[in-house]
Amino acid sequence: MVREFILYSRTGRTSGNFKSLYDAGRLDVVYQCILMAIYESYASRRDVLFHAILNGPPDPPKELLIESNLLRDAPPEQGNWERIIRKVLSGKSHPGITVKKNNFQALVETKRNLYVLEKKGIDIWEIEIGENPVFVLGDQIGLPKNEERFALRRGTKVSLGEREYTSAQCICILNYVLDRLKKNLSNH
Numbered sequence: 001m002v003r004e005f006i007l008y009s010r011t012g013r014t015s016g017n018f019k020s021l022y023d024a025g026r027l028d029v030v031y032q033c034i035l036m037a038i039y040e041s042y043a044s045r046r047d048v049l050f051h052a053i054l055n056g057p058p059d060p061p062k063e064l065l066i067e068s069n070l071l072r073d074a075p076p077e078q079g080n081w082e083r084i085i086r087k088v089l090s091g092k093s094h095p096g097i098t099v100k101k102n103n104f105q106a107l108v109e110t111k112r113n114l115y116v117l118e119k120k121g122i123d124i125w126e127i128e129i130g131e132n133p134v135f136v137l138g139d140q141i142g143l144p145k146n147e148e149r150f151a152l153r154r155g156t157k158v159s160l161g162e163r164e165y166t167s168a169q170c171i172c173i174l175n176y177v178l179d180r181l182k183k184n185l186s187n188h
């Protein structure tokens with residue numbers, strides 16, 4: 001079973017010339033999401049696809065895709081990921097990471113079992129999560145309304161509760177929920 005996360009980054013820079021992840025249209029938020037999506041304490045997950053749609057200058061939109069089973073030479077520290085993100089956004093390659101021209105709607109259109117993360121959605125514990133789920137999240141500002149409407153035509157609005165979490169915290173919670181559900185299923 002694969003789990004996928006799609007992060008919509010309104011301002012994430014689309015080239016490798018930047019001073020810091022923060023200054024690059026909040027690519028630090030993208031890094032934090034990668035961290036929560038892929039790493040465990042002493043290992044990394046092999047079953048995650050992480051997509052960030054970057055809509056910042058100079059060449060939007062671009063998709064940054066991380067395939068965790070193919071990822072190599074990628075310790076979790078921020079400085080290391082800053083180097084990797086700069087490298088791939090400059091057109092160089094890194095195992096397990098792809099950058100290409102793509103937009104949010106074109107990506108979402110290819111997916112099934114879509115869950116759109118929103119505080120006012122159906123409680124995560126009340127829905128049945130299907131095989132190979134795909135979770136859509138907004139960045140530090142949130143999903144633009146038109147993109148949310150588009151994703152909701154294909155998916156379910158899901159809530160993690162009444163508190164507002166950061167995108168990275170949502171991914172951490174989702175990984176936890178999926179891990180627990182998997183454990184319960186394998187006990188039956």
Ligand SMILES: C[S@@+](CC[C@H](N)C(=O)[O-])C[C@H]1O[C@@H](n2cnc3c(N)ncnc32)[C@H](O)[C@@H]1O
Pocket residue numbers: 116117118119120136137138139140141142143158159160161162163164165166167170
């Ligand atoms: C920092 S929040 C965005 C805040 C923004 N003010 C908004 O209203 O969307 C980042 C993303 O995390 C997700 N999120 C945050 N809290 C959530 C919750 N309690 N349930 C479901 N998703 C949540 C949403 O996808 C949101 O776009």
